[in-house]
Amino acid sequence: MNKFNKKIPYGVIERLPAYLNCLMQLKKESVTTVSSKRLGRLTGINAAQIRRDLIYFGKFGIRGVGYEVHTLIKKIQDILGADKFHNIVVIGAGNLGAAISNHDGLKNHGFIVKAIFDNNKEKVGREINDIEISDLSDLKKVINEEKIKIGILATPSEAARKSAKALIDEGVRVILNYTSIIIEAPKDVIVYNSDPVSDLLYTLYYFTSKKSM
Amino acid sequence: MNKFNKKIPYGVIERLPAYLNCLMQLKKESVTTVSSKRLGRLTGINAAQIRRDLIYFGKFGIRGVGYEVHTLIKKIQDILGADKFHNIVVIGAGNLGAAISNHDGLKNHGFIVKAIFDNNKEKVGREINDIEISDLSDLKKVINEEKIKIGILATPSEAARKSAKALIDEGVRVILNYTSIIIEAPKDVIVYNSDPVSDLLYTLYYFTSKKSM
Structure with a gap:
């Protein structure tokens, strides 16, 4: 997927979704160009960091004007592989599963929830966001x-x-883990742990140390 | 809060919560030492990256043995400011608000949800996880x-x-934003955007490019 010669560091890739979300909202608001400074204010990421990150994708910022929103969206989508549709499943039809399945962002980025699973027979057959809850079996x-x-x-x-x-066991290769339990998986499976508290801990650092992000 | 002389880069701080979550689970399972390799497998972060990150906090890994779980937890909590209790409020008593308020991780890390707000009069007065839903007013x-x-x-x-x-307006200085809307805030307010789709987009890169994380 990555057509660029340079190896893109881990940290840069991790920040791309934040840029992408922000750019897509700007596009929706008919904004055509954005400076690293504004992007910084919107994403909470340091503007100098943003400029360094985006250098990996070629020189397409224009000094004094900023980045073309449309072009930058395309580039980031291309790098992330977010320019296609991806079918996904959600396990757990509780509040968390429902919240994720309902989230605007999924559709915006081409993720299609094909099924939500639960082992609670009372929930099976009901719907969340027009998706029927299926039996875990x-x-x-x-x-x-x-x-x-x-x-x-x-x-x-x-x-x-x-x-x-x-x-x-059924061949899923990417697991986004919203529970607080750490999952050990084989090497060919990517588990990304994303519990809400990690984000809180991270912001805490900047808050308690009075540093700017 | 940060008592270390070296300036700790943004990316390192961002990964600390993942290390901390993982270490706390290991501690719960009575594990006393952990290698960067195992920590890497558990967090999904490259082991070499982990070793580089932890160098910022002094030399306390023991070659061939790894890191002392207890010591590393203390260091990371100290850096993040996660060694104290923090009162928080949640706005929105829908699925997302309920899921976050219910999350194990909050209590584990000293976050206390003091109130959940909603403007839906039918929800006001009900409880989520023993916390009463309050009127937004x-x-x-x-x-x-x-x-x-x-x-x-x-x-x-x-x-x-x-x-x-x-x-x-009421003086909150850290906002953890789980909506897909980008919030513009004054300089002295930290907004951290954390919608579930960002995590998905991020994992996608490693999945579609077949790179290891």
């Missing part, structure tokens, strides 16, 4: 039929490991 | 009485900007 069938490679883990903690194992 | 009172400096934004998109403004 149908996981294998759905993943294989829909060729799902991306799964979101939004179960209670005690069900996290078992659910992750089920996803991995 | 009481925001000012609660923030001032409890001296709240940290707020979580978990409203529907259309209410995001107005709610953020209310938090800022």
Whole structure:
């Protein structure tokens, strides 16, 4: 996917989604160019850091004017592989699973929730955001039929490991883990731990140290 | 808060919560030392990156043995300011607000949800995780009485900007924004945008490019 010669560091890739979200909102508001300073204010990322990050994708900022919103969106989507549709499944039809499945951002970025699974028979058959809640026992069938490679883990903690194992066993290769449980996975599976508290801890540093971000 | 002489880069701080979460789970499982390799497998962060990051906090890894879990937890908590209790408020008592308020991780890291606000009169007075849902019109009172400096934004998109403004006007200095709306804030307010899709986009890069994380 990455057509650029330079190896893009981990940290840069990690910041790209923030730039992308912000740029897409600017585009929606008919903004055509944006300075690194404004992008910095909007994303909470240091403007100098933004300029350094974007150098990896070629020189396309114009001094005194900034970056072309449309061009920059395309470049970042291309790098991330976010210019295609991706089918995903969500495990857990509780508040967290419902919140994620309902989130505007998913559709904006081409993620299509094909199924939401739960083992609570009372929830099975109901709908969240027009997606029917399926019985966890149908996981294998759905993943294989829909060729799902991306799964979101939004179960209670005690069900996290078992659910992750089920996803991995059926061939899911990317797991976004919203539980507070750490998942050990084989080398060819990417697990990204994303619990809400990590974000809070991170902001805390800048807050308590009175540093600017 | 940061008692270390070296300036710790943005990217390092951003990864500390992931290390901390992982270490706390290891501690719970009575693990006393951990290698950068294992920490890498658990967090999904490259082991070499982990070693480079932890050098900022002094030489306390032991070659061939790894890091002392307990010591490393203390150091990271100290750096992040996560060794104290922090009162927070959540705006939005929908699925997202409920999921965040219920999350194990909050209590584990000393975050205490003092109130959850909503403008839906039908929700006001009900409880989420033993916390009563308050009317949004009481925001000012609660923030001032409890001296709240940290707020979580978990409203529907259309209410995001107005709610953020209310938090800022009452003196909240850290906003964790879970909506897909970008919030512009004064310089002395830290807004950290954390929508679930950013994480998905980020993992996508490693998935589509078949790179290891």
